[in-house]
Amino acid sequence: MSKPAIGFVGLGAMGFGMATQLVKQGYPVHGFDESASGKQYYVCMVATAAQAQSALFGEAGIVSALPNNATLILTSTVPASYAQSVAAELQSIGRGDILFIDARSLAAQFVLHREPSQSWLLYLVPGGVGAGSNMKMVHQVLAGIHILGGSEAMGFAAQLGLDATKAAEAIKASDAWSWMHENRLQRLLEEDWHPGASAISIILKDVGIITSSARQNQFPLPLCTSAEQVYLSAVLQGNATVDDASMVRHYYNKPVLSVSDTRSATETAEALQLVLDMMEVTNLVAAAEAVAFARHLKVDLKQFFTLVSDAAGSSRQFVTKGLEMIEGRIGEKAGSPTISDAIARLEKAVQKARDLHCPLYLGNSALNVLFLAKRAGLEKESSSSVIKVFGSN
Amino acid sequence: MSKPAIGFVGLGAMGFGMATQLVKQGYPVHGFDESASGKQYYVCMVATAAQAQSALFGEAGIVSALPNNATLILTSTVPASYAQSVAAELQSIGRGDILFIDARSLAAQFVLHREPSQSWLLYLVPGGVGAGSNMKMVHQVLAGIHILGGSEAMGFAAQLGLDATKAAEAIKASDAWSWMHENRLQRLLEEDWHPGASAISIILKDVGIITSSARQNQFPLPLCTSAEQVYLSAVLQGNATVDDASMVRHYYNKPVLSVSDTRSATETAEALQLVLDMMEVTNLVAAAEAVAFARHLKVDLKQFFTLVSDAAGSSRQFVTKGLEMIEGRIGEKAGSPTISDAIARLEKAVQKARDLHCPLYLGNSALNVLFLAKRAGLEKESSSSVIKVFGSN
Numbered sequence: 134m135s136k137p138a139i140g141f142v143g144l145g146a147m148g149f150g151m152a153t154q155l156v157k158q159g160y161p162v163h164g165f166d167e168s169a170s171g172k173q174y175y176v177c178m179v180a181t182a183a184q185a186q187s188a189l190f191g192e193a194g195i196v197s198a199l200p201n202n203a204t205l206i207l208t209s210t211v212p213a214s215y216a217q218s219v220a221a222e223l224q225s226i227g228r229g230d231i232l233f234i235d236a237r238s239l240a241a242q243f244v245l246h247r248e249p250s251q252s253w254l255l256y257l258v259p260g261g262v263g264a265g266s267n268m269k270m271v272h273q274v275l276a277g278i279h280i281l282g283g284s285e286a287m288g289f290a291a292q293l294g295l296d297a298t299k300a301a302e303a304i305k306a307s308d309a310w311s312w313m314h315e316n317r318l319q320r321l322l323e324e325d326w327h328p329g330a331s332a333i334s335i336i337l338k339d340v341g342i343i344t345s346s347a348r349q350n351q352f353p354l355p356l357c358t359s360a361e362q363v364y365l366s367a368v369l370q371g372n373a374t375v376d377d378a379s380m381v382r383h384y385y386n387k388p389v390l391s392v393s394d395t396r397s398a399t400e401t402a403e404a405l406q407l408v409l410d411m412m413e414v415t416n417l418v419a420a421a422e423a424v425a426f427a428r429h430l431k432v433d434l435k436q437f438f439t440l441v442s443d444a445a446g447s448s449r450q451f452v453t454k455g456l457e458m459i460e461g462r463i464g465e466k467a468g469s470p471t472i473s474d475a476i477a478r479l480e481k482a483v484q485k486a487r488d489l490h491c492p493l494y495l496g497n498s499a500l501n502v503l504f505l506a507k508r509a510g511l512e513k514e515s516s517s518s519v520i521k522v523f524g525s526n
Numbered sequence: 527m528s529k530p531a532i533g534f535v536g537l538g539a540m541g542f543g544m545a546t547q548l549v550k551q552g553y554p555v556h557g558f559d560e561s562a563s564g565k566q567y568y569v570c571m572v573a574t575a576a577q578a579q580s581a582l583f584g585e586a587g588i589v590s591a592l593p594n595n596a597t598l599i600l601t602s603t604v605p606a607s608y609a610q611s612v613a614a615e616l617q618s619i620g621r622g623d624i625l626f627i628d629a630r631s632l633a634a635q636f637v638l639h640r641e642p643s644q645s646w647l648l649y650l651v652p653g654g655v656g657a658g659s660n661m662k663m664v665h666q667v668l669a670g671i672h673i674l675g676g677s678e679a680m681g682f683a684a685q686l687g688l689d690a691t692k693a694a695e696a697i698k699a700s701d702a703w704s705w706m707h708e709n710r711l712q713r714l715l716e717e718d719w720h721p722g723a724s725a726i727s728i729i730l731k732d733v734g735i736i737t738s739s740a741r742q743n744q745f746p747l748p749l750c751t752s753a754e755q756v757y758l759s760a761v762l763q764g765n766a767t768v769d770d771a772s773m774v775r776h777y778y779n780k781p782v783l784s785v786s787d788t789r790s791a792t793e794t795a796e797a798l799q800l801v802l803d804m805m806e807v808t809n810l811v812a813a814a815e816a817v818a819f820a821r822h823l824k825v826d827l828k829q830f831f832t833l834v835s836d837a838a839g840s841s842r843q844f845v846t847k848g849l850e851m852i853e854g855r856i857g858e859k860a861g862s863p864t865i866s867d868a869i870a871r872l873e874k875a876v877q878k879a880r881d882l883h884c885p886l887y888l889g890n891s892a893l894n895v896l897f898l899a900k901r902a903g904l905e906k907e908s909s910s911s912v913i914k915v916f917g918s919n
Contacts, residue, residue: 180715243761312625341880348873355748356892365885366759369779436609479743492758497737497751504746505898508917524901 142170142179142188169198176206177203180335182215189219196228206234233237268437270343271427274357275446276313277340278419278495280362280377283314285495286412287321288384289482292491293404294396297322297389303405309412311448317378322390326376334373337364352429353523356419384491399457411482411496414475416448418499418519420455425523434459454517463518475516484494533565535572535581537587563589569599573728574754575608582612589621599627662828663736664820667750668839670733671812671888673770674753676707678888680714681777682875685884686797687789690715690782692789696798702805704841710771715783719769726773727766730757745822746916749812752891777884804875804889807868809841811892811912813848818916827852847910857909868909869896 169175175195179185189196199205205223207216216235223231286309290300301318304310320326329335340361345407347354372379375443379390394401423446427437438459442452457463479500486493505522506512536789562568565632568588572578577725582589592598597617600609609628616624679702683693694711697703713719722728727832733754740747774782787794816839820830831852850856871891879886899905899912 345877347897348877348893351869351873351897351900353894353901355894358894359752361880362885362887362890365880365883366776368883369777369885383759384762419678476744478846480744484741485757487737487754490758490761492755492762494755497755498748500741501746501748501751504740504744505915505917507744508746513724522898524898 140169140175140195142175142177160200168374169195171200172198172203173200174204174206175199176208178208180209180338181213182209185209185211185219186280187217190222190226196223196226196231199228199231202230204230204232204234255363267346267427267430267432268440270339270346271306271423271430271432271437272441272444272446273336274343274354274423274426275419275441275451277336277343278356278360278422279313279416279446279448280317280336281363281380281383282311282412282415282419282495283317283322284378284380285384285415285493286314286408287389288381289411289486289491289493289496290405290408291381291385291387291389291392292486292489293407294392294394295401295404295408296394297392299394300405300408300518303409304412307409308449309409309416311412311416312445314412316445317376320376321378324379324388326379327380329374329376331377332374333364333367333377336377337361337368337373340364347426350426350429352426354422354426355416355498355502356422356495359494363494366488367502380420384493407485410478411486411493413450414479414482414516415495415499416450417454417475417516418502419495420448420451421458421502421517421523424449424455424458425520429523457515457517458520463515463520470516472503472506472516472519473512475519476500476507476512479503503510530880533562533568533588535568535570536797539615562588564593564595565591567597567599568592569601571601573602573731575602575604578602578604578608578612583615583619589616589619589624591815592621592624595623595625596770597625597627619858623695632661651714660726660739660820660823660825661830663739664730664816664823664825665837665839666732666833667736667747667816667819668812668834668844670729671749671753672704672706672734672809672839672841673710673729674705674756674773675805675808675812675888676710677714677771678775678777678808678886679707679801681774682804682879682884682886682889683798683801684774684778684780684782684785685746685879686800687787688797688801689787690785693786693798693801697805698804698805700802701842701846702802702809704809706839707805709725710769713769714771714774717772717781720773722767722769724770725767726760726770730754730761730766731768733757739823740819743822745809745819747815747819747887748891748895749808749815752887756887775888784844800875800878804870804879804886806843807872807875807896807909808888808892809843810847810868810909811895812888813841813844814851814895814910814913814916816844817848817851818913822916850908850910851913856908856913863909864906865896865899865909865912868912869893869900869905872896 173512177185177195179188188194189205196205198404205219207219215397220233220235223229223233286304287297287301291297301314301322305315305318317331320330324412340357343363344354346360347357363380367373367375367380367383394403424437427434438456441447441455448455479496483493483496483500488497502522503519506519510521511518511521570578570581570588572581580596581587589598598612600612613626613628616622616626678691679697680694684690694707698711700706710724713723733750737747737751737754740750756773757770760766760768760773760776789797816834817827817830820827831849834840834848867917874891876886876889876893879889895915896912898915902915904911904914
C-alpha cells in the first residue's frame, strides 16, 4: 500500500526532525510553501496560536485547500482553548468533514506509529500523553543550549581575533559541530536577523516549558537555565522578535565578519583550538544534562537518541558521548579522554575568554559541572561520566 | 600605651571591614578625606595602581603629608612592578624616611596582629602570603555575588510591581539582608551611577582573581561565575566605569523608582515575600559557596567568619547559616528549615520571575545547586547542608 502524502507547516526545531523521519520511512512530505491541496494528512507544528490561526484559516490557508475527510493534526504547544476554537471554526466554516486531532503534547516520533485503520489517540502515545510531551521537551533542552552555544563560540572566536568564516568552517568539520550552529550560521554571519526567521521569543518559549518542568521535577539544568537567562536579557533589551542568531552580539558587539585575522598561522591555530575545545566540551556537558533529564523523566532513551540525532538538537558530542551515556558504555574504551582531560581543555579556553573580557555563560556553567564531577572523585573516569553529577535515577 | 592613629585610603569592600576592626580595637581611624598629616601609619587599599599613584603622589597627596618615619602600607592588588616603583619614587622625592610595606597580598585581618616592636612581614601572615591573599579573595566571593544580588532583588521587585523604597526597607529588615544591598541602595534607587562611586570594573577585577584561582583549584563557584558573566556583559555594553548599582538595569529596564504599586495590601505582601525568599535562599547558597571555597583553600574559618561579619561581604544568611557551616553544626536544631523548604521557597520565586520574563542569574544558579543537593539525597537535611554539594575536603 502506498503511503499517503503528508503536509507540514512549521518546520522548526522539532518539525524538521519529524519530517526527516517521515521521508526516511518513505512518506512523501511537503512543506507549507507547497499547497495543502490533495494532502490527506496535514501536520501543523507552528510555534504559536496566532501563527496557527494564520496558517490554517488565513487567506489561501491550509484548511481551504485540504481535501474532503482530510486529517488535520495540531502539535503546536498552544493553549487548550485555542485547540478547541479550531474544532469550532472548522464546524462553522462548513469543514466538519475534516478530522481534527488535538495532538498538542505528542512528540513527532509517535505520529509515525499510527496505522490507517487505527485510532490516533489510542496508539500514538506510548507511555501516556506525558511521554510524548517529555520527548519533545528534552530534545529542546539541546536546541535551547546549542542556539546560544553557536553564538557563544562565534563571539569567542571574534574576541580572539579569528576570521569568522574560517572559524565556522573549522567548527563544522570538528567534534564541536552542532546542528544549530550550522543552521544559524549564515544569518549569524550576515546579521540577517530583522525580522527573525526564528525569533528569540520562540526558543525562549520552549526553554520556559523545559525549565518549568525541571523545577517541578526538582532537577538541575545548569546550562539550559543559563541560556534561558541570556535569552531573557535579550528580550529585556527589546529583542524578542529578532532572530536568535543575534545572540552573538551578547559576546561581541560588532559584526563578527568585521574581524580580520592578521596573525601567524601558528597563532591562529592556537586561538582556533580554544574555540573548538570550549564548544566541544560544553556540548559534551549539554548532552549529559539532556540525557540525564530524559532518563529522569523516563523518556525512552533509544527513541530519544534516534530522534535527536536526525533533528535540530543534534551535535557530534551527543551522537558520540551522548550515546555512550545512553547505552551505559561510559569509559568502555581504554585511553578515552577523562574528566580531567575535559577540564584542562575547557579551563584554558575559559581563562582566555576571561582575559579578553568575553562572557562565556555556557562555557562557565559547563566547567562548574565538570568541577563538581572532579569533586565527586570522577576525575580519572571517562569524560562522559560527567552525567553522574546529575545523580542516579 | 595609647594606640597610634592610622590613616586609610580606599575604604572599599575590604577597607571598610579593616577600618571597622581597627576602630573596635581602639585605634583612631581616619579616611582619605582627612589629611594624612600626623598619621604614623597609613594604609593604602585603593583598587588600582593608577588610583594609588594619584592618592600617594598626586597634588596634596598622602606621601607629602606623612610625618617623618611614618609607615606606609600598600594592600591594593596592584602589580609587583608598581609596588617597586612606589619604593623607588619615595627615594627619589627625598622621602626615604618612610617605611614602605609591600603588603599587596595580605588580608586586613592580619594587619591587626602587628606589634610596634616586631617586623611586619614575619608576623602578619600566618600560613604564608597565600593565606592572606586567600582570605581577602574568599571575602570577595561574597561581595561579588551580593553586589549583583542586590540588583537582582531590586529588579525582580520592580518586575513584580513593588514600590522600590518599601521593598528595600523590607529587605533590610529581613533575613535577606546583605551589606552590599544596603550600601548600594541609595545609588541604585537614584540612578546615581555616572561616574561610578564603585565602578563595575572594580568588582569585576576582584571576581576575575577569584575565578582564576577557582579554576586553578578546579573548584566550582556557580554563583560567583554567574555574576562574573553578567558583569562582563555590562562591560561589553560599555559600562565598565559605571557604578555597579547600575546592574539593576540588567533586570528592569526603567528606573525602579518609577514603579507605582496600586494593588491590595495582600497582593503586595505576597509579591514582596517572593523577593525576600529569592534573596534569602540565594544568599544562603552564596554563603555555602564561599565557606566551601574558603575551607578548600585552608583559610582559617573562624578568622574568615569574624572578618566577613563586619565587612562588605556580610549577609544575614552568612552570619547565621554560614556560621553553622563553619562550626559543623549543620542541622543541629530540630525543626530547622530543610533543603526541601529552601527549594520550595526559591522555586516559587524563580517560576514567578520566569512568568514575568525577568532574568534571575543568581536565583537560578542557586536553585540548581539546591536541586543537586536534593539529587544527592539531602532534601530532608538542614538547609545549611547545601554546602555538601561542593564536596568534602
